[in-house]
Amino acid sequence: MSLNDPAEIIAEIRLRFQEKGANMYAGEAISQTEHALQTAFAAEQAGESAELIVAALLHDIGHLLHKHDEDCATQGIDDLHERIGAQWLIRYFPKDVTEPIRLHVAAKRYRCATDAEYASRLSPASVLSLQLQGGPFDSAEQMEFEHNPWSQAALRLRNWDEAAKVPDFETPELEYFLTYVQRVLQQQTPDPGE
Numbered sequence: 001m002s003l004n005d006p007a008e009i010i011a012e013i014r015l016r017f018q019e020k021g022a023n024m025y026a027g028e029a030i031s032q033t034e035h036a037l038q039t040a041f042a043a044e045q046a047g048e049s050a051e052l053i054v055a056a057l058l059h060d061i062g063h064l065l066h067k068h069d070e071d072c073a074t075q076g077i078d079d080l081h082e083r084i085g086a087q088w089l090i091r092y093f094p095k096d097v098t099e100p101i102r103l104h105v106a107a108k109r110y111r112c113a114t115d116a117e118y119a120s121r122l123s124p125a126s127v128l129s130l131q132l133q134g135g136p137f138d139s140a141e142q143m144e145f146e147h148n149p150w151s152q153a154a155l156r157l158r159n160w161d162e163a164a165k166v167p168d169f170e171t172p173e174l175e176y177f178l179t180y181v182q183r184v185l186q187q188q189t190p191d192p193g194e
Contacts, residue, residue, distance in 0.1 A: 006185035009092050010178050016064040017174055023063075028125055028165045032063055033174065038164030040180075041171040043157070051096035052153055053180045056160055059101045061085040082106075094188060095150070103145075103154035104161060105133050110145045111158060112136040123165060 021033035028035070040057035048056075062081030065088055086102035108126070112119040113136035122130065130136075137145060145151050 004188075006182050009185055010181055013058070013061070013181065014174070014178065016061060020064040021174075028123065029167045030165055030169075032060065034167075034169070034171075035164050036060060037171040037174065037177065038166060038169055039157075039160045040177045042160035042163060044180075046156070046160075048156070049096070050180045050183050051094060052100065052157070053177070054093065054184050055097045055100040055153070056157055057177045057180070058085065058089060058097070059104050059157055059161060061088065061101075092188070093184060096153070097184060099148075099150035100153040100157045103148065103150055104157050106137075106145055107151070107154040107158035108162075109134060109137045110142060110151075111155070113138070113142055121162070123162075126162070 022031050043053045043056035062085030082105040086098045090098045
């Protein structure tokens with residue numbers, strides 16, 4: 001796959017969703033694809049940039065890339081999906097896409113350390129994964145997160161992520177959100193005619 005051919009990159013992303021997107025999303029009553037679409041739709045409705053809408057769409061692509069079973073958390077395995085996804089995407093996308101993805105688990109750990117009400121609303125699947133991911137941040141980890149230039153974007157992504165677990169919620173299709181992917185990739189790719 002060419003690192004600067006948007007059509008090939010989009011085809012690869014589409015394939016990942018076709019192969020594993022129908023899998024149930026980490027103990028929730030929706031599929032991986034439904035979760036991705038709901039998260040991207042929430043970002044779009046919030047008037048976010050194309051980059052953050054793409055981050056919302058692809059924030060859990062690591063779940064579609066890793067080799068673990070879909071119920072690996074119940075087996076005590078942290079699949080490190082945020083790192084796997086960001087690492088795979090960084091070859092094609094700017095940090096405005098990849099850093100909120102890399103930090104969206106850190107954002108959950110931060111929110112759980114700083115907002116008891118947020119922590120009390122986590123789904124059982126999110127509580128389980130939080131334990132595997134290291135639990136709420138300590139004060140040093142909180143400060144480090146707060147000083148990261150992408151922390152606010154990651155926190156917004158986290159909010160959409162938590163809300164995007166509604167069975168039968170209608171959103172635009174994957175192809176609609178792939179137009180945002182194309183737009184961001186084209187901004188990254190030099191025009192061969194230049």
